[in-house]
Amino acid sequence: MSKPLALLIYILIGFHCFLQNNTYSPILPSPVVYKQTPGKLYLPQGLSIKSSQFSKEALIQFKLLLSTFHSLDTKEAIRPLIRLRELKNVPNGSYSIAISDDIFISYASESALYYAMQSLMQLIQTENDFKYIQNAFVQDYPKFEWRGLHLDVSRHFFSVEEVKRYLDLMAIYKFNKFHWHLTDDQGWRIEIKAFPKLTTIGAWRDSTLLNHYTTTPRSFKKERHGGFYTQEEIKEVVAYAGKRHITVIPEIEMPGHSRAALAAYPEFSCTGIAQGVPGIWGVFEDVYCAKEESLTFLKKVLDEVTELFPGEYIHIGGDEAPKTQWNKCEQCQEVIKVNKLKDAHELQSYFITQIEKYLATKNKRIIGWDEILEGGLSPDATVMSWRGFDGGIEACKKEHYVIMSPGSHCYFDHYQGKTNNEPLAIGGFTSLEKVYQFNPIPKELDAAHANYILGGQANLWTEYISTFKQLEYMAYPRAIALSQTLWCTEKPDYETFYSILSNGHLKQLDLLHVNYSKTSQLANINTKTEKKGLRIELESKDQEEEFKARIQYQNKLEDLDFILKNKQHFIIERTKNETQKIKVSFTSSKTGLNSDLLIENHKALGIPVRYLTQPNQQYNHSPSILTDGQRGSQPWRGHEWIGFDTNIIVFEIELPKKIKIKHVDLSFLKSNGSWIYLPNEIKIENCSKRRNNIFLSQKIDTEIIKVKMGQRSKKLRFQIQTNKLIPIGLPGNGHKPWTFIDEIVIH
Ligand SMILES: [Zn+2]
Known part of the structure; x- marks a missing residue:
């Protein structure tokens, strides 16, 4: 010893x-x-x-x-x-x-x-x-050697001072990897002396999407947005991070997410046509052409990048690169032929391997998003698994290093709270508690393969984050929950963590003027099905907390005010007449924080739904979800919708007595980027008819459908059919589509 x-x-x-x-x-x-x-x-x-x-x-x-x-x-x-x-x-x-x-x-x-x-x-x-x-x-001592936070400075630019503050906060919670997403379609942010147009042209866009990508009509802020870091500033940030024992990993995206670079140097695309720096989000078909000249360009860029970052890794992206242009481009097809490659997927693998080999001559290793597994993983690549855990598991089994960063737990651009006060976000729902439950090592891996997991990381994409205040709001306190998972050998349970957090750390963040989210301090609003309607219960972590509750009915002049104690409940009775809108709000007597619900009271409010097809466990948040009076909103938040991954979806609903049903409304979610598609067809069966049940069948072509019934019924059976696989040319093609449903409204 x-x-x-x-x-x-x-x-x-x-x-x-x-x-x-x-x-x-x-x-x-x-x-x-x-x-x-x-x-x-x-x-x-x-x-x-x-x-x-x-x-x-x-x-x-x-x-x-x-x-x-x-x-x-x-x-x-x-x-x-x-x-x-x-x-x-x-x-x-x-x-x-x-x-x-x-x-x-x-x-x-x-x-x-x-x-x-x-x-x-x-x-x-x-x-x-x-x-x-x-x-x-x-x-x-730390559990994992990779304890990372990512920051996208392309979709919105953040100054050197803001990046330093981000690093200061990271250092408090012992994060040691800063993944700096420096290039993307909407802006190139790093000075490259050999290619000045990357920053004179590529760092600036003329407009920025204002509302959500899925909202139509789209509106734009018609203002020039951009900025970049000079090489001196990059060195300053790297040194600043180094003093806090944080390694900076630059990301230079390729072959996709390259519109900003191609706006400056269109000769490295397949078409050669300059298309400008886009002010809208999503995945673009224009990517670097796989010809030798583009590789040479990227190698020269990397010559300068590697000089600026002393760390061992360079992140080369590799995600979301459509093969549309490569399939059409003669030069790309020629590279496929000469190198005896099978298809465009193998071409991507060839492309990444060329870059990997080049970086190896400079003693650098590559990291790529899990798409780099498609078409064959280049020999020494480390995989960052973002589309769930599967990519990471596959890479571990191939004995490649992995950083787990699954969207389900590690995407801090998702919503973290259920109230309507949350700022516009990309979608999804990743609460503080969900982050806390993250474990980078999935059950599927044996101990030997689990050794390939370096750790985990949360990603902060900034499409919908335009200010540093909002960035802090999205990052904290979720980053603290993540630090527990990545550092602790054995972390305490969530309740203990929460009390440590709220007893000292939030006050500390207040002193540092961090604009952290207070969402986790709100009481849970639980809704349950009940004989007469919808039961609403407040559940606070603080036993002593009381709430001022107010119910505002659309068609009543006077509001109903009362005090609700922790774990007390009240019932919104199902309407006997027309559909009515109700606003319920709660104000905490302790924190003064406010949350509210908008309830559409209808004939099925609070009636339990019997699922003959089971929803996916990940998106089955509450048994009352389809009849809780709250329609799922756009952009989607995981908790508001029930999600299925089966091709046939069947469920039943039984009303207390037979009534005449005029029509039934159903909402579906369409979010192609998340592989959530509208199903094909819905059939509604009236199970109350003695002889032939009557089917109502309707094609689904919009997100909200109204099915006319005009029949008396007590029990309805819904049968929904989806596409077997996502069609070619759409995000997630070849995989099973997701179907998200919310609120069955019966009139
Ligand atoms: Zn090409």
Whole structure:
């Protein structure tokens, strides 16, 4: 046993004698060991240190953290309050802090010392203007080596100062990889001296889509948007990140998402036609032509990129590259022929492999999105799995390194809350709790293959994020939940995490003026089916919380106001007459936060639906979802819709008594980019007829359909048929389509 390791164990045993009950640590991400010991260590105005114990940079960072978080400074002393010891032969990133009469920090490396300092900042408390630390012993090391956050600066540009603030926040939560998405269709953001037009032309667009991509008619902000980082600024950001022990991974997208570059240099596309920098989102058919000249261009770009980023990885994108132009282009077909490739998918693999080989000569390795698996993975590529876990699993089995970043848990451009107050987002629903449940290692992998998983990362695409305030809103506190998953050997349960978060960390974010989302503080609004209508219950994490509730009926002059306690409920009775609209709002007496529901009261409100086809578990959020009076909205939010991945969908609904039904409305979601398509046909069967059940059959060509009935009925059976596979030429072609349904409204 090496001496330092023996020392560490000695400290552990030594401290055991004084241990109190194992309370949860105020530190996030939660350390491996946190044991409180009796007493408090009061900190004088200036912390006495011996500077010679610190490296020059570590001391600068320590002083910076002390002044930022606690307005404290250091002073030189022969017998310092803080003592440091570097340990050899312990895992990189590991550190321990022992607080009693002084603060004794052991650390494995400079990054470990930095993590210890960040943890120490979180241990310092204030009591009547006095700073103190509860005596304790902390031992800690990270679970995963890749703890990443991504930032898309192409769809919206963020300044150097804003990027630095992003890094500062990352550093608090011990993230160590910053994936900088520098190029995309809507803007090229990095100065390349050999190709100046990339930034004089490619960094600017004339307009930007204002409403959601799926909303028609579309409206645009007709204002020039753009910007780029000079190479000097890039170096500045890389150095700034480095001092916080964060490696910057640049992403230069290829062969798709390249419209901005091709606007500047159309000669590297298949058509050679300049088309400008688009101000709208989505996937474009124009990509780099696979000819030699385009590869040479990209290699020259990478010559400059690799000089600016000292890290081992370059991200080359590789996602969402339609093969339409390649299939038509003579030059691309010639490359296929000469290299004896099977098709355009193998051409993409050839393209990426050429780049990989070139980067290998510069001691760089590539990362690509999971599409790089199609047509064969280039030999040394690391895969970033974003379309779920499957790509990552496949790559691990092929013994390639993987970073898990599945849309279901790691896309911070998704909605995080259910209220109507959330800012416009791309869609989806990824709550704080969902992020917390993320595990980068899927069950399907055995231990040997799981070793190929480097860690995980959250991605922040900025199509719908135009300001830094909004960026912070989307990133926090979800990034803190992610840090738990990526750092903790064993993370506490969600409730414990939530109480640590709300007791200290949110206040800390307030002090730093971070515009984090308060959505997770809202009580859950649970709806349940009930004999007479819809039951609404509020469920708060705080037992004491009370709510001012107000019900506003469309056709009543007076509102109904009452107080609702935690876990209390009330019932909205099913309408006996015409459909009516009701607004229900709740204001918390504690936080003042407000949330509301818009309910369309109809003849099926609160009636249970019997599923003869089971919905997909991932999109089956509440049993009352189809009759809760709330229509799923566009852009879609996962929790509002029920999702099926079967070709036939059958369900039944039984009303309390036979009534005359004029018509039945159903809404379907169309979001092709997410592989969610309208089904083909719906049949509604009146099960109340004794002899022949009458079928009503209707083709589905719009998102909201009205099926005329004009019959008396008690029980209806719905049968919905979808396409077997997504047709060629549409996103997700060859895969099964998703069908999302919400609200069956019976008139
Ligand atoms: Zn071509």
